Amino acid sequence: MVDDQLSEALDLVEVRGVLSSGIAERGPWVVRVPTAYPLKSSAAVSLKFFAMVRGRARLSTDGVDGPIELEPGDVAVLNRRTWVQVEGGAGDGPRREILPEVGVSSARLIGAASGVDDMLIGGRIELNPAGDALLLEALPPLGHIRAEAALRDRLHWLFDEVTGNRMGSAFAIRQHGQLLLLEVLRAYVDQAELPPGWLRVLTDERLRPALRLMHAEPGRHWGLEELAREAAMSRTTFAERFRAVAGVPPLAYLNRWRMLLARRALRDSDVPVRSLAAELGYTSESAFSNAFKREVGESPLRHRHRTRSELTAVRARQ
The missing domain is CATH 2.60.120.10 (Jelly Rolls)
Known part of the structure:
Protein backbone atom coordinates (compact mmCIF):
# COMPACT_ATOMS: atom_id res chain seq x y z
CA MET A 1 0.00 0.00 0.00
CA ALA A 192 1.50 25.26 -8.65
CA GLU A 193 4.84 26.01 -7.04
CA LEU A 194 3.92 25.31 -3.44
CA PRO A 195 5.25 27.62 -0.72
CA PRO A 196 7.18 25.99 2.14
CA GLY A 197 4.74 24.29 4.49
CA TRP A 198 2.93 21.11 5.38
CA LEU A 199 1.24 20.57 2.02
CA ARG A 200 4.57 20.76 0.22
CA VAL A 201 6.44 18.50 2.62
CA LEU A 202 3.68 15.88 2.65
CA THR A 203 3.91 15.61 -1.13
CA ASP A 204 7.71 15.58 -1.38
CA GLU A 205 8.83 12.17 -2.66
CA ARG A 206 12.41 12.44 -1.36
CA LEU A 207 11.31 13.24 2.19
CA ARG A 208 8.46 10.73 2.28
CA PRO A 209 10.52 7.89 3.86
CA ALA A 210 11.51 10.10 6.81
CA LEU A 211 7.95 11.37 7.21
CA ARG A 212 6.71 7.80 7.25
CA LEU A 213 8.92 7.06 10.26
CA MET A 214 7.85 10.16 12.19
CA HIS A 215 4.16 9.58 11.50
CA ALA A 216 4.32 5.88 12.34
CA GLU A 217 6.08 6.41 15.70
CA PRO A 218 5.60 10.02 16.78
CA GLY A 219 6.60 9.24 20.36
CA ARG A 220 10.04 7.93 19.45
CA HIS A 221 13.08 10.15 19.96
CA TRP A 222 14.12 10.45 16.35
CA GLY A 223 17.58 11.73 15.50
CA LEU A 224 18.57 13.55 12.34
CA GLU A 225 21.05 10.82 11.41
CA GLU A 226 18.39 8.13 11.41
CA LEU A 227 15.86 10.22 9.50
CA ALA A 228 18.47 11.31 6.96
CA ARG A 229 19.60 7.72 6.43
CA GLU A 230 16.02 6.63 5.75
CA ALA A 231 15.72 9.41 3.14
CA ALA A 232 19.07 8.35 1.59
CA MET A 233 20.68 11.74 2.26
CA SER A 234 23.49 13.10 4.35
CA ARG A 235 22.53 14.67 7.65
CA THR A 236 23.27 18.18 6.36
CA THR A 237 21.50 17.72 3.02
CA PHE A 238 18.45 16.25 4.74
CA ALA A 239 18.20 19.06 7.29
CA GLU A 240 18.59 21.75 4.63
CA ARG A 241 16.05 20.18 2.27
CA PHE A 242 13.54 19.58 5.04
CA ARG A 243 13.70 23.19 6.23
CA ALA A 244 13.42 24.49 2.66
CA VAL A 245 10.37 22.32 1.90
CA ALA A 246 8.56 22.35 5.25
CA GLY A 247 9.54 25.82 6.42
CA VAL A 248 10.69 24.37 9.75
CA PRO A 249 13.44 21.92 10.87
CA PRO A 250 12.55 18.20 11.02
CA LEU A 251 12.21 18.02 14.78
CA ALA A 252 10.05 21.16 14.86
CA TYR A 253 7.77 19.47 12.31
CA LEU A 254 7.68 16.36 14.50
CA ASN A 255 6.65 18.46 17.49
CA ARG A 256 3.86 20.09 15.47
CA TRP A 257 2.66 16.66 14.35
CA ARG A 258 2.60 15.49 17.96
CA MET A 259 0.50 18.51 18.91
CA LEU A 260 -2.01 17.69 16.16
CA LEU A 261 -2.33 14.17 17.52
CA ALA A 262 -2.64 15.53 21.05
CA ARG A 263 -5.45 17.93 20.10
CA ARG A 264 -7.47 15.13 18.58
CA ALA A 265 -6.86 12.78 21.51
CA LEU A 266 -7.82 15.40 24.09
CA ARG A 267 -11.05 16.21 22.30
CA ASP A 268 -12.13 12.72 21.27
CA SER A 269 -10.93 10.47 24.08
CA ASP A 270 -10.59 10.36 27.86
CA VAL A 271 -6.91 9.44 27.84
CA PRO A 272 -5.18 10.92 30.90
CA VAL A 273 -2.77 13.74 30.11
CA ARG A 274 0.07 11.81 31.76
CA SER A 275 -0.52 8.80 29.49
CA LEU A 276 -0.79 10.97 26.40
CA ALA A 277 2.49 12.69 27.28
CA ALA A 278 4.29 9.34 27.53
CA GLU A 279 2.71 8.09 24.29
CA LEU A 280 3.97 11.16 22.42
CA GLY A 281 7.51 10.89 23.74
CA TYR A 282 7.59 13.46 26.56
CA THR A 283 9.53 12.66 29.71
CA SER A 284 6.87 14.08 32.03
CA GLU A 285 3.35 15.47 32.09
CA SER A 286 4.69 18.94 32.84
CA ALA A 287 7.07 18.85 29.85
CA PHE A 288 4.18 17.89 27.58
CA SER A 289 1.86 20.51 29.09
CA ASN A 290 4.45 23.25 28.60
CA ALA A 291 5.05 22.23 24.97
CA PHE A 292 1.31 22.04 24.32
CA LYS A 293 0.68 25.48 25.79
CA ARG A 294 3.49 27.01 23.70
CA GLU A 295 2.02 25.54 20.51
CA VAL A 296 -1.72 25.83 21.16
CA GLY A 297 -1.94 28.72 23.60
CA GLU A 298 -3.72 26.89 26.43
CA SER A 299 -3.17 23.93 28.74
CA PRO A 300 -4.19 20.39 27.67
CA LEU A 301 -7.02 20.23 30.19
CA ARG A 302 -8.34 23.65 29.21
CA HIS A 303 -8.19 22.62 25.56
CA ARG A 304 -10.12 19.42 26.30
CA HIS A 305 -12.84 21.26 28.19
CA ARG A 306 -13.20 24.06 25.64
CA THR A 307 -13.26 21.93 22.49
CA ARG A 308 -15.75 19.47 23.95
CA SER A 309 -18.03 22.29 25.09
CA GLU A 310 -17.90 23.88 21.63
CA LEU A 311 -18.61 20.55 19.92
CA THR A 312 -21.59 19.93 22.19
CA ALA A 313 -22.97 23.40 21.48
CA VAL A 314 -22.60 22.97 17.72
CA ARG A 315 -24.36 19.61 17.77
CA ALA A 316 -27.19 21.07 19.82
CA ARG A 317 -27.77 23.76 17.18
CA GLN A 318 -27.74 21.39 14.23
Whole structure:
Protein backbone atom coordinates (compact mmCIF):
# COMPACT_ATOMS: atom_id res chain seq x y z
CA MET A 1 0.00 0.00 0.00
CA VAL A 2 1.31 3.45 -0.91
CA ASP A 3 2.21 5.64 2.08
CA ASP A 4 -0.33 8.43 2.32
CA GLN A 5 0.63 11.03 4.89
CA LEU A 6 -1.56 13.58 3.08
CA SER A 7 -4.73 11.58 3.79
CA GLU A 8 -3.63 11.17 7.40
CA ALA A 9 -3.13 14.92 7.76
CA LEU A 10 -6.46 15.75 6.10
CA ASP A 11 -8.19 13.44 8.55
CA LEU A 12 -6.45 15.07 11.50
CA VAL A 13 -7.40 18.62 10.53
CA GLU A 14 -10.89 17.42 9.53
CA VAL A 15 -11.01 19.12 6.14
CA ARG A 16 -14.54 19.30 4.73
CA GLY A 17 -15.67 20.71 1.43
CA VAL A 18 -19.20 22.13 1.78
CA LEU A 19 -21.32 23.50 -1.05
CA SER A 20 -23.24 26.62 -0.09
CA SER A 21 -24.62 28.27 -3.23
CA GLY A 22 -24.67 28.40 -7.00
CA ILE A 23 -25.96 30.30 -9.99
CA ALA A 24 -27.27 29.41 -13.44
CA GLU A 25 -27.63 32.43 -15.68
CA ARG A 26 -28.08 33.66 -19.25
CA GLY A 27 -26.91 37.10 -20.36
CA PRO A 28 -24.55 39.52 -18.56
CA TRP A 29 -24.45 39.04 -14.79
CA VAL A 30 -22.34 39.91 -11.77
CA VAL A 31 -22.14 38.67 -8.17
CA ARG A 32 -20.52 40.67 -5.38
CA VAL A 33 -20.33 39.06 -1.94
CA PRO A 34 -18.31 39.22 1.28
CA THR A 35 -16.32 36.04 1.83
CA ALA A 36 -16.22 35.89 5.63
CA TYR A 37 -19.27 35.21 7.75
CA PRO A 38 -19.92 33.30 10.99
CA LEU A 39 -20.75 29.63 10.93
CA LYS A 40 -22.54 27.52 13.51
CA SER A 41 -19.15 27.09 15.18
CA SER A 42 -17.12 29.79 16.86
CA ALA A 43 -14.82 30.31 13.87
CA ALA A 44 -15.32 32.20 10.62
CA VAL A 45 -14.68 30.63 7.25
CA SER A 46 -11.23 31.47 5.90
CA LEU A 47 -11.26 29.41 2.70
CA LYS A 48 -13.87 29.69 -0.04
CA PHE A 49 -14.01 28.09 -3.46
CA PHE A 50 -15.82 28.81 -6.70
CA ALA A 51 -16.07 26.23 -9.47
CA MET A 52 -17.09 26.95 -13.08
CA VAL A 53 -19.35 24.13 -14.24
CA ARG A 54 -20.32 25.72 -17.56
CA GLY A 55 -19.44 28.95 -19.35
CA ARG A 56 -16.78 31.50 -18.48
CA ALA A 57 -16.39 34.25 -15.90
CA ARG A 58 -13.92 36.75 -14.42
CA LEU A 59 -13.20 36.58 -10.69
CA SER A 60 -11.70 39.44 -8.67
CA THR A 61 -10.88 39.69 -4.98
CA ASP A 62 -8.95 41.92 -2.58
CA GLY A 63 -5.19 41.75 -2.29
CA VAL A 64 -4.70 40.25 -5.76
CA ASP A 65 -3.49 41.99 -8.92
CA GLY A 66 -6.18 41.80 -11.57
CA PRO A 67 -8.98 39.28 -12.16
CA ILE A 68 -8.56 35.66 -13.20
CA GLU A 69 -10.44 34.05 -16.07
CA LEU A 70 -12.47 31.00 -15.09
CA GLU A 71 -13.16 28.45 -17.82
CA PRO A 72 -15.27 25.27 -17.63
CA GLY A 73 -13.87 23.00 -14.95
CA ASP A 74 -11.68 25.69 -13.33
CA VAL A 75 -11.75 26.23 -9.57
CA ALA A 76 -10.68 29.31 -7.60
CA VAL A 77 -9.74 28.99 -3.91
CA LEU A 78 -9.80 32.18 -1.83
CA ASN A 79 -7.61 32.26 1.27
CA ARG A 80 -8.61 34.82 3.93
CA ARG A 81 -10.06 37.29 1.42
CA THR A 82 -12.80 39.72 2.49
CA TRP A 83 -14.79 40.03 -0.75
CA VAL A 84 -15.18 38.48 -4.17
CA GLN A 85 -16.74 39.61 -7.43
CA VAL A 86 -17.56 37.27 -10.29
CA GLU A 87 -18.93 38.50 -13.60
CA GLY A 88 -19.87 36.55 -16.68
CA GLY A 89 -22.32 36.22 -19.52
CA ALA A 90 -22.46 37.66 -23.00
CA GLY A 91 -24.79 39.99 -24.84
CA ASP A 92 -25.86 43.61 -24.84
CA GLY A 93 -27.19 45.57 -21.92
CA PRO A 94 -26.04 46.16 -18.35
CA ARG A 95 -24.95 43.31 -16.14
CA ARG A 96 -27.70 42.04 -13.88
CA GLU A 97 -26.55 41.92 -10.28
CA ILE A 98 -27.43 38.67 -8.57
CA LEU A 99 -28.13 38.93 -4.86
CA PRO A 100 -26.86 35.80 -3.12
CA GLU A 101 -28.88 33.90 -0.58
CA VAL A 102 -27.42 34.10 2.92
CA GLY A 103 -27.11 31.02 5.09
CA VAL A 104 -27.99 28.45 2.45
CA SER A 105 -28.14 25.15 4.30
CA SER A 106 -27.81 22.89 1.28
CA ALA A 107 -26.22 23.30 -2.11
CA ARG A 108 -28.76 24.25 -4.76
CA LEU A 109 -28.56 26.35 -7.84
CA ILE A 110 -30.50 29.58 -8.21
CA GLY A 111 -32.76 29.40 -11.22
CA ALA A 112 -31.14 26.27 -12.65
CA ALA A 113 -32.26 25.51 -16.19
CA SER A 114 -30.97 23.38 -19.01
CA GLY A 115 -30.59 26.27 -21.44
CA VAL A 116 -28.45 28.66 -19.40
CA ASP A 117 -25.04 29.86 -20.54
CA ASP A 118 -23.17 29.99 -17.23
CA MET A 119 -23.19 27.71 -14.20
CA LEU A 120 -21.09 28.46 -11.13
CA ILE A 121 -21.10 26.76 -7.74
CA GLY A 122 -19.59 28.14 -4.57
CA GLY A 123 -18.70 26.67 -1.23
CA ARG A 124 -16.42 26.74 1.75
CA ILE A 125 -13.62 24.62 3.13
CA GLU A 126 -14.15 23.95 6.80
CA LEU A 127 -11.22 23.15 9.08
CA ASN A 128 -10.69 22.60 12.75
CA PRO A 129 -8.40 25.15 14.49
CA ALA A 130 -5.35 22.98 13.86
CA GLY A 131 -6.19 22.90 10.17
CA ASP A 132 -6.39 26.68 10.02
CA ALA A 133 -2.70 26.95 10.83
CA LEU A 134 -1.69 24.18 8.45
CA LEU A 135 -3.75 24.65 5.30
CA LEU A 136 -3.99 28.44 5.31
CA GLU A 137 -0.22 28.80 5.30
CA ALA A 138 0.07 26.36 2.39
CA LEU A 139 -2.25 28.23 0.02
CA PRO A 140 -1.84 31.63 -1.68
CA PRO A 141 -4.42 34.44 -1.32
CA LEU A 142 -6.02 33.27 -4.57
CA GLY A 143 -5.36 29.85 -6.03
CA HIS A 144 -6.44 29.23 -9.64
CA ILE A 145 -6.71 25.52 -10.44
CA ARG A 146 -7.05 24.78 -14.14
CA ALA A 147 -9.51 22.16 -15.28
CA GLU A 148 -8.31 18.57 -15.51
CA ALA A 149 -10.36 15.56 -16.57
CA ALA A 150 -10.91 14.26 -13.03
CA LEU A 151 -11.81 17.69 -11.71
CA ARG A 152 -14.21 18.40 -14.57
CA ASP A 153 -15.91 15.02 -14.12
CA ARG A 154 -16.28 15.59 -10.38
CA LEU A 155 -17.94 18.95 -10.98
CA HIS A 156 -20.47 17.43 -13.36
CA TRP A 157 -21.29 14.58 -10.98
CA LEU A 158 -21.78 17.09 -8.21
CA PHE A 159 -23.96 19.30 -10.37
CA ASP A 160 -26.10 16.30 -11.38
CA GLU A 161 -26.75 15.53 -7.72
CA VAL A 162 -27.53 19.15 -6.90
CA THR A 163 -30.12 19.46 -9.66
CA GLY A 164 -31.38 15.86 -9.82
CA ASN A 165 -33.56 15.95 -6.67
CA ARG A 166 -33.03 12.22 -6.16
CA MET A 167 -33.32 10.15 -3.03
CA GLY A 168 -30.17 10.42 -0.92
CA SER A 169 -28.96 13.53 -2.76
CA ALA A 170 -27.92 15.36 0.43
CA PHE A 171 -25.60 12.50 1.36
CA ALA A 172 -24.25 12.29 -2.20
CA ILE A 173 -23.62 16.05 -2.33
CA ARG A 174 -21.56 15.88 0.87
CA GLN A 175 -19.47 13.01 -0.50
CA HIS A 176 -18.95 14.66 -3.87
CA GLY A 177 -18.02 17.90 -2.09
CA GLN A 178 -15.28 16.05 -0.21
CA LEU A 179 -13.99 14.39 -3.36
CA LEU A 180 -14.11 17.68 -5.26
CA LEU A 181 -11.90 19.23 -2.58
CA LEU A 182 -9.46 16.33 -2.87
CA GLU A 183 -9.28 16.74 -6.65
CA VAL A 184 -8.68 20.47 -6.18
CA LEU A 185 -5.76 19.82 -3.81
CA ARG A 186 -4.29 17.18 -6.11
CA ALA A 187 -4.50 19.51 -9.10
CA TYR A 188 -3.07 22.41 -7.11
CA VAL A 189 -0.07 20.32 -6.02
CA ASP A 190 0.58 19.35 -9.65
CA GLN A 191 0.07 22.81 -11.15
CA ALA A 192 1.50 25.26 -8.65
CA GLU A 193 4.84 26.01 -7.04
CA LEU A 194 3.92 25.31 -3.44
CA PRO A 195 5.25 27.62 -0.72
CA PRO A 196 7.18 25.99 2.14
CA GLY A 197 4.74 24.29 4.49
CA TRP A 198 2.93 21.11 5.38
CA LEU A 199 1.24 20.57 2.02
CA ARG A 200 4.57 20.76 0.22
CA VAL A 201 6.44 18.50 2.62
CA LEU A 202 3.68 15.88 2.65
CA THR A 203 3.91 15.61 -1.13
CA ASP A 204 7.71 15.58 -1.38
CA GLU A 205 8.83 12.17 -2.66
CA ARG A 206 12.41 12.44 -1.36
CA LEU A 207 11.31 13.24 2.19
CA ARG A 208 8.46 10.73 2.28
CA PRO A 209 10.52 7.89 3.86
CA ALA A 210 11.51 10.10 6.81
CA LEU A 211 7.95 11.37 7.21
CA ARG A 212 6.71 7.80 7.25
CA LEU A 213 8.92 7.06 10.26
CA MET A 214 7.85 10.16 12.19
CA HIS A 215 4.16 9.58 11.50
CA ALA A 216 4.32 5.88 12.34
CA GLU A 217 6.08 6.41 15.70
CA PRO A 218 5.60 10.02 16.78
CA GLY A 219 6.60 9.24 20.36
CA ARG A 220 10.04 7.93 19.45
CA HIS A 221 13.08 10.15 19.96
CA TRP A 222 14.12 10.45 16.35
CA GLY A 223 17.58 11.73 15.50
CA LEU A 224 18.57 13.55 12.34
CA GLU A 225 21.05 10.82 11.41
CA GLU A 226 18.39 8.13 11.41
CA LEU A 227 15.86 10.22 9.50
CA ALA A 228 18.47 11.31 6.96
CA ARG A 229 19.60 7.72 6.43
CA GLU A 230 16.02 6.63 5.75
CA ALA A 231 15.72 9.41 3.14
CA ALA A 232 19.07 8.35 1.59
CA MET A 233 20.68 11.74 2.26
CA SER A 234 23.49 13.10 4.35
CA ARG A 235 22.53 14.67 7.65
CA THR A 236 23.27 18.18 6.36
CA THR A 237 21.50 17.72 3.02
CA PHE A 238 18.45 16.25 4.74
CA ALA A 239 18.20 19.06 7.29
CA GLU A 240 18.59 21.75 4.63
CA ARG A 241 16.05 20.18 2.27
CA PHE A 242 13.54 19.58 5.04
CA ARG A 243 13.70 23.19 6.23
CA ALA A 244 13.42 24.49 2.66
CA VAL A 245 10.37 22.32 1.90
CA ALA A 246 8.56 22.35 5.25
CA GLY A 247 9.54 25.82 6.42
CA VAL A 248 10.69 24.37 9.75
CA PRO A 249 13.44 21.92 10.87
CA PRO A 250 12.55 18.20 11.02
CA LEU A 251 12.21 18.02 14.78
CA ALA A 252 10.05 21.16 14.86
CA TYR A 253 7.77 19.47 12.31
CA LEU A 254 7.68 16.36 14.50
CA ASN A 255 6.65 18.46 17.49
CA ARG A 256 3.86 20.09 15.47
CA TRP A 257 2.66 16.66 14.35
CA ARG A 258 2.60 15.49 17.96
CA MET A 259 0.50 18.51 18.91
CA LEU A 260 -2.01 17.69 16.16
CA LEU A 261 -2.33 14.17 17.52
CA ALA A 262 -2.64 15.53 21.05
CA ARG A 263 -5.45 17.93 20.10
CA ARG A 264 -7.47 15.13 18.58
CA ALA A 265 -6.86 12.78 21.51
CA LEU A 266 -7.82 15.40 24.09
CA ARG A 267 -11.05 16.21 22.30
CA ASP A 268 -12.13 12.72 21.27
CA SER A 269 -10.93 10.47 24.08
CA ASP A 270 -10.59 10.36 27.86
CA VAL A 271 -6.91 9.44 27.84
CA PRO A 272 -5.18 10.92 30.90
CA VAL A 273 -2.77 13.74 30.11
CA ARG A 274 0.07 11.81 31.76
CA SER A 275 -0.52 8.80 29.49
CA LEU A 276 -0.79 10.97 26.40
CA ALA A 277 2.49 12.69 27.28
CA ALA A 278 4.29 9.34 27.53
CA GLU A 279 2.71 8.09 24.29
CA LEU A 280 3.97 11.16 22.42
CA GLY A 281 7.51 10.89 23.74
CA TYR A 282 7.59 13.46 26.56
CA THR A 283 9.53 12.66 29.71
CA SER A 284 6.87 14.08 32.03
CA GLU A 285 3.35 15.47 32.09
CA SER A 286 4.69 18.94 32.84
CA ALA A 287 7.07 18.85 29.85
CA PHE A 288 4.18 17.89 27.58
CA SER A 289 1.86 20.51 29.09
CA ASN A 290 4.45 23.25 28.60
CA ALA A 291 5.05 22.23 24.97
CA PHE A 292 1.31 22.04 24.32
CA LYS A 293 0.68 25.48 25.79
CA ARG A 294 3.49 27.01 23.70
CA GLU A 295 2.02 25.54 20.51
CA VAL A 296 -1.72 25.83 21.16
CA GLY A 297 -1.94 28.72 23.60
CA GLU A 298 -3.72 26.89 26.43
CA SER A 299 -3.17 23.93 28.74
CA PRO A 300 -4.19 20.39 27.67
CA LEU A 301 -7.02 20.23 30.19
CA ARG A 302 -8.34 23.65 29.21
CA HIS A 303 -8.19 22.62 25.56
CA ARG A 304 -10.12 19.42 26.30
CA HIS A 305 -12.84 21.26 28.19
CA ARG A 306 -13.20 24.06 25.64
CA THR A 307 -13.26 21.93 22.49
CA ARG A 308 -15.75 19.47 23.95
CA SER A 309 -18.03 22.29 25.09
CA GLU A 310 -17.90 23.88 21.63
CA LEU A 311 -18.61 20.55 19.92
CA THR A 312 -21.59 19.93 22.19
CA ALA A 313 -22.97 23.40 21.48
CA VAL A 314 -22.60 22.97 17.72
CA ARG A 315 -24.36 19.61 17.77
CA ALA A 316 -27.19 21.07 19.82
CA ARG A 317 -27.77 23.76 17.18
CA GLN A 318 -27.74 21.39 14.23
